[in-house]
Amino acid sequence: MTTIRPYQPADWAALWPLLRATFERGDTYAYAPSSSEEEIHRAWIEVPAATFVACDAAGTLLGTYTLKPNQPGLGAHVCNCGYVVAPSSSGQGIATLMCEHSQAQAVAMGFRAMQFNLVVSTNTRAVRLWQHLGFAVAGTLPGAFHHATLGYVDALVMFKQLVK
Amino acid sequence: MTTIRPYQPADWAALWPLLRATFERGDTYAYAPSSSEEEIHRAWIEVPAATFVACDAAGTLLGTYTLKPNQPGLGAHVCNCGYVVAPSSSGQGIATLMCEHSQAQAVAMGFRAMQFNLVVSTNTRAVRLWQHLGFAVAGTLPGAFHHATLGYVDALVMFKQLVK
Numbered sequence: 001m002t003t004i005r006p007y008q009p010a011d012w013a014a015l016w017p018l019l020r021a022t023f024e025r026g027d028t029y030a031y032a033p034s035s036s037e038e039e040i041h042r043a044w045i046e047v048p049a050a051t052f053v054a055c056d057a058a059g060t061l062l063g064t065y066t067l068k069p070n071q072p073g074l075g076a077h078v079c080n081c082g083y084v085v086a087p088s089s090s091g092q093g094i095a096t097l098m099c100e101h102s103q104a105q106a107v108a109m110g111f112r113a114m115q116f117n118l119v120v121s122t123n124t125r126a127v128r129l130w131q132h133l134g135f136a137v138a139g140t141l142p143g144a145f146h147h148a149t150l151g152y153v154d155a156l157v158m159f160k161q162l163v164k
Numbered sequence: 165m166t167t168i169r170p171y172q173p174a175d176w177a178a179l180w181p182l183l184r185a186t187f188e189r190g191d192t193y194a195y196a197p198s199s200s201e202e203e204i205h206r207a208w209i210e211v212p213a214a215t216f217v218a219c220d221a222a223g224t225l226l227g228t229y230t231l232k233p234n235q236p237g238l239g240a241h242v243c244n245c246g247y248v249v250a251p252s253s254s255g256q257g258i259a260t261l262m263c264e265h266s267q268a269q270a271v272a273m274g275f276r277a278m279q280f281n282l283v284v285s286t287n288t289r290a291v292r293l294w295q296h297l298g299f300a301v302a303g304t305l306p307g308a309f310h311h312a313t314l315g316y317v318d319a320l321v322m323f324k325q326l327v328k
Contacts, residue, residue: 026238029238030235030236030237030238030239030240031236031237031238032236032237032238032240033237033238035236035237043236071194071281071282071308072194072195072196072199072207073194073195073196073197073199074190074193074194074195074196074197074309074310074311074312075194075282075308075309075310075319076194076196077310077316078305078308112307112316113305113306113307113308115305115308117235117281118235118239137303138303138304138305138321139301139302139303139304139321139323140302140303141242141277141279141302141321141323142277142323142325143276143277143325144235144239144242144277144279144323145238145239146238146239146241147238148238152241152276155239157302157303157305157321159303159305159306159308161306161307
């Protein structure tokens with residue numbers, strides 16, 4: 001039984017190693033692999049409008065996501081989300097659960113659409129999952145992601161309208 | 165004779181009314197039309213890696229642009245720019261001059277590509293100008309801009325590689 005609930009400061013001790021391990025790989029997120037704990041706390045907790053965590057029945061952290069406006073003012077009706085799943089929980093549908101939760105949460109917060117700005121094209125599992133969940137590839141950015149092992153690879157902008 | 169030079173703090177007194185007049189229209193930039201002077205100073209001067217102004221021979225401000233990384237870390241080789249031309253100087257090639265200057269400046273700063281995240285589709289003159297200057301429409305974001313008079317309109321992501 002997976003529960004998704006708002007982040008609480010007491011989660012950070014378990015959340016930071018999970019985020020660090022993900023960003024250190026340099027294959028899915030733009031955050032520099034050498035980012036400090038302070039930088040990531042700011043990006044994942046302080047800047048977003050909301051941060052959530054997914055936990056199992058024992059309270060163990062399985063994943064996390066953030067939600068924020070993608071642009072100021074006249075673009076602030078489109079939100080942006082980021083999702084991270086613990087490697088040990090990969091393939092268990094946690095990303096799907098979190099993405100569906102984030103869409104409901106976004107609508108509840110008044111957003112009309114959701115946009116991902118930099119989906120790494122070589123992260124094919126993520127691309128397929130977002131497409132399965134209703135996101136369209138709005139465009140391709142040539143060489144826009146500097147992959148830690150593959151060098152410059154394309155990134156995708158993905159978009160889903162939540163409110164018609 | 166138009167000169168483009170780095171912004172200096174003494175420029176703000178002339179720059180702020182120009183930016184305010186542009187953003188107040190709510191037809192080209194996402195900044196809320198009611199944005200405060202402090203918010204726009206932060207967005208146009210403090211956040212960007214560089215801000216430039218275009219002046220005539222008498223030193224009168226004709227336009228301005230900003231340049232910054234579009235993403236952190238592994239996406240920081242792609243820059244983002246924003247351009248504003250004084251209404252009284254419209255149609256005189258100032259935007260072209262600034263965009264060409266910004267591309268040279270971006271390469272000098274080590275950027276490999278330039279991306280515009282939210283080009284308002286109804287701003288057809290800008291879309292045509294960027295295309296003329298080598299930018300491609302990478303994608304269309306449905307209803308991503310809340311135009312002050314037209315309501316929700318599409319926005320374009322535009323992209324140009326500067327270094328092969």
